[in-house]
Amino acid sequence: xxxxxxxxxxxxAASKGLRSTRQRDIILDIFLSTHQHVSxxxxxxxxxxxxPGIGHATVYxxxxxxxxxxxxxxxxxxxxxxxxxxxxxxxxxxxxxxxxCNSIIEFEDETIENLQKDIAARHGFLIKNHxxxxxxxxxxxxx
Amino acid sequence: xxxxxxxxxxxxAASKGLRSTRQRDIILDIFLSTHQHVSxxxxxxxxxxxxPGIGHATVYxxxxxxxxxxxxxxxxxxxxxxxxxxxxxxxxxxxxxxxxCNSIIEFEDETIENLQKDIAARHGFLIKNHxxxxxxxxxxxxx
DNA sequence: CATGCTTTTGACATTCATTTTCAGTTATTT
DNA sequence: AAATAACTGAAAATGAATGTCAAAAGCATG
Ligand SMILES: [Mn+2]
Ligand SMILES: [Mn+2]
Ligand SMILES: [Zn+2]
Ligand SMILES: [Zn+2]
Numbered sequence: 001x002x003x004x005x006x007x008x009x010x011x012x013a014a015s016k017g018l019r020s021t022r023q024r025d026i027i028l029d030i031f032l033s034t035h036q037h038v039s040x041x042x043x044x045x046x047x048x049x050x051x052p053g054i055g056h057a058t059v060y061x062x063x064x065x066x067x068x069x070x071x072x073x074x075x076x077x078x079x080x081x082x083x084x085x086x087x088x089x090x091x092x093x094x095x096x097x098x099x100x101c102n103s104i105i106e107f108e109d110e111t112i113e114n115l116q117k118d119i120a121a122r123h124g125f126l127i128k129n130h131x132x133x134x135x136x137x138x139x140x141x142x143x
Numbered sequence: 144x145x146x147x148x149x150x151x152x153x154x155x156a157a158s159k160g161l162r163s164t165r166q167r168d169i170i171l172d173i174f175l176s177t178h179q180h181v182s183x184x185x186x187x188x189x190x191x192x193x194x195p196g197i198g199h200a201t202v203y204x205x206x207x208x209x210x211x212x213x214x215x216x217x218x219x220x221x222x223x224x225x226x227x228x229x230x231x232x233x234x235x236x237x238x239x240x241x242x243x244c245n246s247i248i249e250f251e252d253e254t255i256e257n258l259q260k261d262i263a264a265r266h267g268f269l270i271k272n273h274x275x276x277x278x279x280x281x282x283x284x285x286x
Numbered sequence: 287c288a289t290g291c292t293t294t295t296g297a298c299a300t301t302c303a304t305t306t307t308c309a310g311t312t313a314t315t316t
Numbered sequence: 317a318a319a320t321a322a323c324t325g326a327a328a329a330t331g332a333a334t335g336t337c338a339a340a341a342g343c344a345t346g
Contacts, residue, residue, distance in 0.1 A: 019313050019322055040303085055325040060304065076221065080303065080333095096268050107262050112255050116277055119250050124282030125239050132275045134259055139267030162293055162342050183332085198296040203333065223304095223332070 002032050005071055012069035026051050027062045031072065031084070037104055039081045077133065094132040100141030145175050148214055155212035169194050170205045174215065174227070180247055182224040220276065237275040243284030 009028055013020065030047050031038070044059045063084050066072035075083040077097055092113070096105040112132065120127045152171055156163065173190050174181070187202045206227050209215035218226040220240055235256070239248040255275065263270045 017322090021313075021323065023324070053325080056303095057305075057326085058324060061323090076219075078219065082303080096263065096266060098268070099271065105266050105268065107266070109258055109262060112258050115252055115255050115258075116275075119252060120239065120277060120279065123239060123248050123250070124285070125241070125248065125277070126280045126285050127277055128242065128279040130275070130277040132259075132273070134263060134268070134270055134273040136263065136271040137269040142267070142269050160293090164294065164342075166295070196296080200297085200334075201295060204294090225332080 005032055008071055009066065009069050012065075018065070023054055023058050024062055024065075026054065027059060028066070028071075031063070031066065032086075036085045036106070037075060037083045038085075039083045041081065043084070076131075078135070094134075096134045096136070096138070098138035098141055099135055100137050103138055105138065148175055151214055152209065152212050155208075161208070166194075166197055166201050167205055167208070169197065170202060171209070171214075174206070174209060175229075179228045179249070180218060180226045181228075182226045184224065186227070219274075221278070237277075239277045239279070239281070241281035241284055242278055243280050246281055248281065 006028060009024075010020070012018075013024075027043075027047060030050075031043060034043065034046070040060060040063060043063070044054075044056055047054050047059060063072060063074075066084070067074050071087055072084045073087050075085055075095075077083065077095075079102075091108075093106040093108045094112075096107060098104070116130060117127065119125075149171060152167075153163070155161075156167075170186075170190060173193075174186060177186065177189070183203060183206060186206070187197075187199055190197050190202060206215060206217075209227070210217055214230055215227045216230050218228055218238075220226065220238075222245075234251075236249040236251045237255075239250060241247070259273060260270065262268075
């Protein structure tokens, strides 16, 4: 799984003529060790703990590369911080975002996905990606 | 229509003990004269053209009030600028956003809305609001 | 309509996430 | 090893949005 992801990135890097660097290896390792929906700052702090030398800019730049490589997906919720989540090949999901405790519940709904395709088709629109976020209170926070 | 919206705002202002000011009147007039999805900066520039005195902060503050009053809805697309659109009572729609020409197509789909409610219910989640944005290329930009 | 109290305003400073810059470092090719 | 090009990180810059605060304006009261 992790090796597979590293291979995906290496192949992407090779195809783009990118160099293999210590920083990219470290950032990838640490990104792969995180759970869903890490903010750049969270990741940066985690990286800095073991590798004090690595700078903000490099983390930002590298996460964008992961995103291009198809390893990561950028998520923009409503708190002004960009988050990244792991991409699982062939899978897609959307989010229920709790504004009480900031937790995120993932869901998939094929019918919604298909309806989106229908709507786009009806307008001659070519879908690149989409975001469906439902904001509210999770079961725990409703009490 | 416009008078009705002004009344909604006046009632809201009254209920909140807000004062009636020249600036709020002007900003409301100009907001009501715009079409969908104006960015704060666009609106600010339009306002400044006829009323050079009005400041950025006031425009930001006032748009938030319109939003609270139920006249306007905040929209956060992927360009880092907050936009506002007109709220039509009892109506809701989502957006197809063209990344080629920045145009926005609105759509409504009751089935999607209901499926969202089902999903939320299944997770014991209380919906406050949601956003569904489909990014891609409009018919014109696909050519 | 003068007074006094409270809200509002706007210039300016500040914040905060992200991006840019650029000189020094490092990876890769020869 | 030298040449070349990409990469890095510190610091500065950016840009949207918010906070500050003294002056201005709205509103209630006598
Ligand atoms: Mn997710
Ligand atoms: Mn709209
Ligand atoms: Zn919660
Ligand atoms: Zn277009």
